[in-house]
Amino acid sequence: MSPVETSIPAGYTKVFGRPNSLSDAPTTYCPGCHHGVATRLVAEVIDELGIQERTVGIAPVGCAVFLYRFYRCDFVQAAHGRACAVATGLKRANPELIVFSYQGDGDLAAIGTAETVHAANRGENITVVFINNQIYGMTGGEMAPTTLAGQHTTTTPRGRDVATTGYPLKISEMLAQLDGPTYITRQSLHDAPHVAKARKALLTGFQNQVEGKGFSLVELVASCPTNFKMSPQKANKWLVEQALPAFPLGDLKVRD
Amino acid sequence: MPKGMTVIDKERCKGCGLCVAACPFGVLAFSEEHNSSGYNVAMAQHPEKCTACMVCAQICPDVAIEVYRLDRAESKGAA
Numbered sequence: 001m002s003p004v005e006t007s008i009p010a011g012y013t014k015v016f017g018r019p020n021s022l023s024d025a026p027t028t029y030c031p032g033c034h035h036g037v038a039t040r041l042v043a044e045v046i047d048e049l050g051i052q053e054r055t056v057g058i059a060p061v062g063c064a065v066f067l068y069r070f071y072r073c074d075f076v077q078a079a080h081g082r083a084c085a086v087a088t089g090l091k092r093a094n095p096e097l098i099v100f101s102y103q104g105d106g107d108l109a110a111i112g113t114a115e116t117v118h119a120a121n122r123g124e125n126i127t128v129v130f131i132n133n134q135i136y137g138m139t140g141g142e143m144a145p146t147t148l149a150g151q152h153t154t155t156t157p158r159g160r161d162v163a164t165t166g167y168p169l170k171i172s173e174m175l176a177q178l179d180g181p182t183y184i185t186r187q188s189l190h191d192a193p194h195v196a197k198a199r200k201a202l203l204t205g206f207q208n209q210v211e212g213k214g215f216s217l218v219e220l221v222a223s224c225p226t227n228f229k230m231s232p233q234k235a236n237k238w239l240v241e242q243a244l245p246a247f248p249l250g251d252l253k254v255r256d
Numbered sequence: 257m258p259k260g261m262t263v264i265d266k267e268r269c270k271g272c273g274l275c276v277a278a279c280p281f282g283v284l285a286f287s288e289e290h291n292s293s294g295y296n297v298a299m300a301q302h303p304e305k306c307t308a309c310m311v312c313a314q315i316c317p318d319v320a321i322e323v324y325r326l327d328r329a330e331s332k333g334a335a
Binding site for chain 1 (some may be wrong): 257261263267268270271272273274277278295308310311313314315316317318319321322323324325326327329330
């Protein structure tokens with residue numbers, strides 16, 4: 001990447017820049033994809049807690065599959081859906097590590113549901129970042145378990161029919177019913193105030209692990225402009241009007 | 257001197273336009289330029305209106321925006 005060439009006049013102080021935990025590699029996400037925001041927020045939280053040296057991320061299968069390129073910390077690439085199981089092994093083998101998984105809805109809510117539910121139920125001391133964009137992004141916009149009723153995707157061209165394909169899977173609500181997890185929350189990334197709230201939630205999620213409190217899952221409702229076949233702004237609007245009523249925001253479980 | 261200043265890394269910008277839509281003061285706009293990936297990049301069209309609120313940087317998915325704030329002493333001196 002080219003360094004910023006513009007010279008800054010005297011009297012100005014930098015108040016926002018790239019977090020140290022983020023590498024210089026450009027992300028492989030599409031224009032306007034909320035994955036980029038989520039990736040940055042996790043890096044900022046790692047910086048703020050000063051845990052970069054002992055953090056290990058678990059990269060998923062999906063649009064964030066190249067996550068290990070974007071961070072300056074150790075990474076393991078898990079098989080599709082198995083991130084929580086890999087995180088469990090890492091954390092148990094070396095409890096000093098800060099282990100987080102970063103998974104999309106096709107990874108965590110579909111093929112990886114069992115691993116996620118059981119890691120949560122065991123109360124593993126890990127942090128799970130769950131990006132819910134209601135679609136399979138990398139493979140071309142197929143229906144995901146979290147796809148909204150009536151939503152058009154490449155495999156539901158007439159809209160998701162709940163009579164044959166069921167309802168959007170509410171992972172956070174499901175996990176909040178269990179006794180194991182410590183912190184389950186759902187936040188959104190569609191505008192700056194919500195991004196700030198999402199950052200706070202991620203900070204709590206990582207802080208819980210540092211303090212040994214147990215399983216934290218931060219669900220981030222995101223958009224996928226490419227596969228929604230919308231402009232990034234329109235996808236944001238759609239998110240507010242259609243997705244957020246189906247996935248209400250807020251803390252679903254907080255245990256001290 | 258404006259209260260704030262944005263610096264956009266043209267090579268990182270993917271031209272999604274989220275910052276242009278999000279800026280509450282109409283500072284940002286699409287430029288005429290395209291970067292080496294062919295994206296139409298954003299630019300500060302009205303830099304004098306910038307207050308360093310950081311909304312653009314918070315919303316940018318590619319962390320292409322750096323924000324600078326005018327120091328308090330400097331802003332008092334200018335007024």
